[in-house]
Amino acid sequence: MFIVIVFVMLSMLLALWASRTALFNELVVGNDADYQRAAEAAQALIQDAELDIRGEKSDGSLCIGPPCRAYSGKSDMLQFPGDTQEINPLIMQLEAEPTRCKYGLCARRVGRQDFWNYATEATQVVPSANPNVGEVPLYASSADGVALTAKGIGARYGEFTGAVNTADAGQLNPILTETEAGKGGWYWIEIMRYSDAARSANLVVDAKTSTLALNLDVYVIYRITALAVGRKPGSTVVLQETYARQRLKD
Template identity: 35%
Template sequence: MALLVTMVMVLLAALLLSSALRTAWFGELIAGTEVDHQRAFEHAQALLRDAELDIQGLCAGEANRPCRGRDTATLATAAPWFPLRDTKAFVSIHGALSERKPPCLQGICISDGVAPEFWRTPAGELDKMKAVAAHYGEFSGAPSPSTSDPLLAARGWYWVEILPFDLGAPLPSGSEALRPDADSPYVYRITAIAEGRKPATRAVLQSLLVWRKAPP
């Protein structure tokens, strides 16, 4: 009888130990997933800021130093740019990008042919978008993260859609401050995607940039 009780106690102890180990394993798994998601989210935020510098034509830390060409000569080299104050330039850029599938190059896109949530498309279609994306620091002059943060360099992308704005269209009440300047009638929609170490980890952020002069 004593042997039976001992065996039962040992079995219960083994079950408790197994349960504790399983709980600890699940805890580590959840914590690791949360850390991976948080890292991907921070990378996506960094990509949004980098895209804003790219649109404005400023290199990180070096104000008023253009990083991307901004004329038709640039387009002649198959390199697009962001039209800021030249509506004719948009016609040239639109014509060049509309011939591409998807209609993007070096992270610059026109909205025609870009799915609203393209990151939800099949993997093959998303891979096509990644192939025409911009990477962190590629056009902003930000230090390359290849050594300090290789995951951001290898698994982070951004795209900017150039959206012409109808200056004559009415805006909802209270949103007049979002109207772009008359000489730069564009809204820039930025999409940033960062993937983590785990296959299922992905952070997607979007923002809008409106070009407006600073008030005097």
């Protein structure tokens, strides 16, 4: 009888170990799947921002109607600079905004570059005293708080390109359809003046010998930051790229 009881207890321990292992593996797979979903959403937001800069719809055609910026119907809607004379007024207007951003367009950040780690006003800013201009949290702690993810500050997927997230469109990512505060994804496009030295040579030159010839209409560089919040708490993906819009040659 004693031997039987021992074997029963060992069997119970093995069953418990197997169930906990299976649960742990399920958690790992679930977390990884959520991360991959958020990463795909962030990549889609990057591509959507590029279309926004080029003034194209999601199918690559020229944007000549709503919801594109020029046809939004909003009198305060900001446009990408169309010539050199429009660069400085646009940047000055953005710098005057409390968030230094409006409708997804931003002045170059002068504070912390990893702004996505400044979640709310309660998040510690380093240095904590006298934060730099432009230190605005991602999410507002109150309904009237200032935040980078607020409506009219950050841009949502398809907001200015008409891109849709449906199975018919070849994609179905629930993160891209979220519109609730603090959920989904956003992108911000920083407008940065082009270097005068590089402009005179029409080149981007690295510290060694590599050069990249550019054919720019307007001498500005865009830094795109896309952030996607996963379905699980604490799951967030941030992607960032520098984009130079070039004029296509005949």
